Amino acid sequence: MSAVVAAPANEARILAAVERHRHRDGPLIEILHEVQGEFGCIPPGSVAVIAAALNLSRAEVHGVVTFYHHFRTKAPGRHVLQICRAESCQAAGGRALERHAQERLGVRFGETTADGRVTLQAVYCLGLCACSPAAMLDDEVHGRVTAERLDALIDAGARVKS
Amino acid sequence: MSVTVWIPRDAGSLALGAEATARKLEAEAKAAGTAITVRRNGSRGLYWLEPLVEVECADGRIAYGPVTARDVP
Numbered sequence: 001m002s003a004v005v006a007a008p009a010n011e012a013r014i015l016a017a018v019e020r021h022r023h024r025d026g027p028l029i030e031i032l033h034e035v036q037g038e039f040g041c042i043p044p045g046s047v048a049v050i051a052a053a054l055n056l057s058r059a060e061v062h063g064v065v066t067f068y069h070h071f072r073t074k075a076p077g078r079h080v081l082q083i084c085r086a087e088s089c090q091a092a093g094g095r096a097l098e099r100h101a102q103e104r105l106g107v108r109f110g111e112t113t114a115d116g117r118v119t120l121q122a123v124y125c126l127g128l129c130a131c132s133p134a135a136m137l138d139d140e141v142h143g144r145v146t147a148e149r150l151d152a153l154i155d156a157g158a159r160v161k162s
Numbered sequence: 163m164s165v166t167v168w169i170p171r172d173a174g175s176l177a178l179g180a181e182a183t184a185r186k187l188e189a190e191a192k193a194a195g196t197a198i199t200v201r202r203n204g205s206r207g208l209y210w211l212e213p214l215v216e217v218e219c220a221d222g223r224i225a226y227g228p229v230t231a232r233d234v235p
Binding site for chain 2: 126127128130131134140141142143144
């Protein structure tokens with residue numbers, strides 16, 4: 001990862017994100033959120049750019065990016081579907097919902113459908129335990145998700161957003 | 163005299179369709195010519211009843227739940 005260089009256009013945008021948060025105590029995670037918000041992931045070369053700008057080691061920045069599952073280094077599909085795998089959702093049928101999602105989309109957790117439409121991810125607690133099982137499609141949270149509702153969400157995503 | 167209706171915008175309520183309920187309520191009220199003011203609040207924590215819609219009247223607020231967009235008409 002350290003040998004990869006960021007494209008100049010990307011570098012400018014990443015540095016702009018750094019400047020917007022530099023004043024904070026511990027700005028790194030906010031910067032990474034902004035970068036992922038802009039690029040859909042933490043693009044190659046970002047680690048070096050951010051480390052240099054914040055006077056941190058590349059190892060430190062790499063460590064933060066790889067520790068949190070939320071940060072990804074590859075661009076995702078057009079939609080990201082996250083299914084909660086934590087205890088409450090498990091207790092309310094989450095395991096069956098996971099299997100249904102994987103079968104329906106033909107991918108496992110962490111993979112993107114062949115047509116690039118949906119990336120399926122596991123997430124550990126959306127804080128919606130009172131209405132388990134829960135899922136998040138892009139920025140929208142959904143509770144009491146049944147297999148039918150999941151199918152409807154996947155289909156609607158195809159029609160409305162793509 | 164507009165009736166005030168409270169609909170939560172708490173993440174749990176939104177996860178159970180509160181946004182659709184709010185939009186449908188506003189649309190139906192407009193169509194029926196009834197004046198309502200929709201206010202958005204937090205959740206009272208009764209998640210099994212979300213979306214919990216409260217209507218202000220003389221005796222205080224009366225709550226209905228769970229109210230989905232389909233229930234609105």
